[in-house]
Amino acid sequence: MTGTTVRRVASGIRSLLPAAADYRDLRRTWKGDLIAGVTVGIVALPLALAFGVSSGAGAESGLVTAIVAGIVAAVFGGSNVQVSGPTGAMVVVLAPIIATHGPGALAVVGLLAGAMVLVAGALRLGRAVTFIPWPVIEGFTLGIAVIIFLQQVPSALGVPATEGANAVVGAIQAVLQASWPDAAWSLAVVAVVAAIMLVAPRIHPLVPGSILAIVVVSAVTVLAGVPVATIGALPSGLPAPALPVIDPATLTGLLLPAATVAALAAIESLLSARVAATMADTGPYDADRELVGQGLASIASALFGGMPATGAIARTAVNVRTGGRTRVAAIVHALLLAGIVAVGAVVVASIPLAALAGVLMVTATRMISFATVRTVVRSSRADAAVFVATAIITVSVDLITAVLVGIVVAAFLALRAVARSSGVHREELPGPAEPADERIALFRLDGALFFGAAERMLERVATLRDVDVVIIRMSQLQLLDATGAQVITELIRALERRGVTVLVKGVQPRHLELARRVGVIDSLRHRNHLFDDLPAAVEHARSHTRRAAAAT
Known part of the structure; x- marks a missing residue:
């Protein structure tokens, strides 16, 4: 290799690694970063617990993901304000994997998916997400929201979820299996949580409705002895890192699920980072470095027993809107969660599962922008068809298939339009x-x-x-x-x-x-x-x- 080639390679590697320039504005922004980090941490706590439970990995896994992946992605990622952790889209993909292969497969899937995302970043594939059409993005966002909502129906009714069932089928089975009037207690908890989360922002935009709702219903159910299922005991700290036992036969069967997780992690993280870069003057984002950071975050999370991570657009938006401007805000959010786990594990254990279901139901509802849906549907028949097809396939089949089909259909329609214009x-x-x-x-x-x-x-x-x-x-x-x-x-x-x-x-x-x-x-x-x-x-x-x- 010539000297010029070596220098070019070295420069390319350095561009994917953390640098002092990541924190050059810290003297000016540290107060805003600190406030934003605490705010995001409070918002992230119930979501991390809920996503962990909903995926089948457990509340502990959700917290570990938010803490470990949150720090690693903040340090190594390509966005100054991205907040990473467990997300609803990842839960949609992980739930059937865990139901099929068991909780033991989670660490293997996390390591494989993290390595794939890391390699994608090293190969400079970050800009590939720009080829995903807008109707496809909105279609699978709508589909994810519907799945997340339906996945909470069993917890909202106080019945165990049917393992491996489609979200629609699982919700119908839960309704049929509900035991009345016992299910009314769980539904009451969901209703109270939803009401508080909807009213809190009207009192003040910075009031954390989800955490307030969790505190209120947890206190009432404990003091009144309401018969609802709770999270249960949690460890008072992070588990020790460990490599999973990898069976070659199991490894082969997990390659495709891991590739699905990797594709989702890359797509969601890059979309979130791209949106965050337009929300305020937070500096540009490096798509390739973002993939490297997310890949390392999923690997680290898997070693500690967590889930694969992605950039979380909702938490990232809260970070930007409350003053976060550097990576320190995301790091503070993760450290706050670690502190809560260390000193408040007993309190967290008493949170009703129905309360977490209520949080995710409201979150899923907020993911749907009816104004955006109307805009897409009215734009053109071709875009409306792509949007509807992507949403339906996301709910009925899976997210990655929906994205692939959406891209293929959109490409076909675009080629047809170009052909007609010639x-x-x-x-x-x-x-x-x-x-x-x-x-x-x-x-x-x-x-x-x-x-x-x-x-x-x-x-x-x-x-x-x-x-x-x-x-x-x-x-x-x-x-x-x-x-x-x-x-x-x-x-x-x-x-x-x-x-x-x-x-x-x-x-x-x-x-x-x-x-x-x-x-x-x-x-x-x-x-x-x-x-x-x-x-x-x-x-x-x-x-x-x-x-x-x-x-x-």
Whole structure:
């Protein structure tokens, strides 16, 4: 390797690692960072507990994820304000994995998924998320919200969830299995939590409705002896890190689930970081470094018994809105959670599971922006179809399948729109008419000539009759791929075989090399049949018709 290459590689590696510049504004922003970190920590506590329980990994796992992944992602990630931890979207993916393979598979999935995300960052794949269309993003966001809400129905009714069942099926089974009037106690807890969370922001925007609701219902259920299930005993500190026992046979079966988790972690984290960068003057984010940070966060979380982590848009938004401007805010949020675990584990153990279900039900409802839904649905029929399809597949199948199908459908519709915008138009010859001009056909190619549109051009021109010369104008062609160039080649050869002279005018410099390689230029009868100027091409065509008339 040359010295220049080594320096370039070293510079690329350094750009993915923490630097002192990450904290250069700390002297100016430390007060806001401290306040924001405490606020986000209070907001994150019930969510971490709820997501851990909802995934099947347990409340402890949710807390460990928020603490360990929160610190690691803050230090190594590519965003100054991103707050990472367990999220609803990750729970949607993890719940069936844990139900199928057991809780022991969680650490293996976390390590594999973290390594995949880390490698993606090292390979500079961070900008790939920009290829996900907006209707797809909104579609799977709606689907995730619906799944999270339905997953809480068993806890809200005080019945055990059906392992491995689809969220819709599980919710229906929970309703059928509910024992009345016992289920009324759990529903009352959910209703109180929801009411407090909805009223609290109206009192003051910074009032943490979720934590206030948790405190109120926990106190009432304990003092009144309400018969509802609770979280149960929690350890008073973080567990020691440990490598999971990896069975080769189990490892093979977990590769696909891990890839699903990795894809979700990358997509959600980058979307969250991108949105956060537009909310305030917090500096740009590095997409590749963000993937590296999230990959390391999931690996570290798995070693401590936690879940794979992603950037959390709701907590990140709270961080920015309450004054967080550097990574210190996210670090403070994680340290606050660690302190709560250390001194308040006994208190946390008495939180009703129905209260956590209420928190997540309200959270899921808030994920749905009805104004955004109306905007997407009204934008165009194609975008509305992509949005609805993505949402339905997310709920009925899984999130990654929904995203892939959404992208494929959106790409197909976009290609169809581009193909329809392209065209082949016959034009009148410029200048005063001359005898035998009717024997000359001038065609202008517009838009894009690629595999989705090339065949129409071939059909349009190949059916010509009673002409001696065809002029093909390519100066207005915006896109040309190998298929389009091959169709032009076939067209020229077909016309020349019928004795029709073909002239090509205005091949753009960016298309010229492709045209040469595919054979457009070689298919012309003579090299002089390639023109840069339309009047010259028309005059050449008229010279052909004059000679033909003279010979006749």
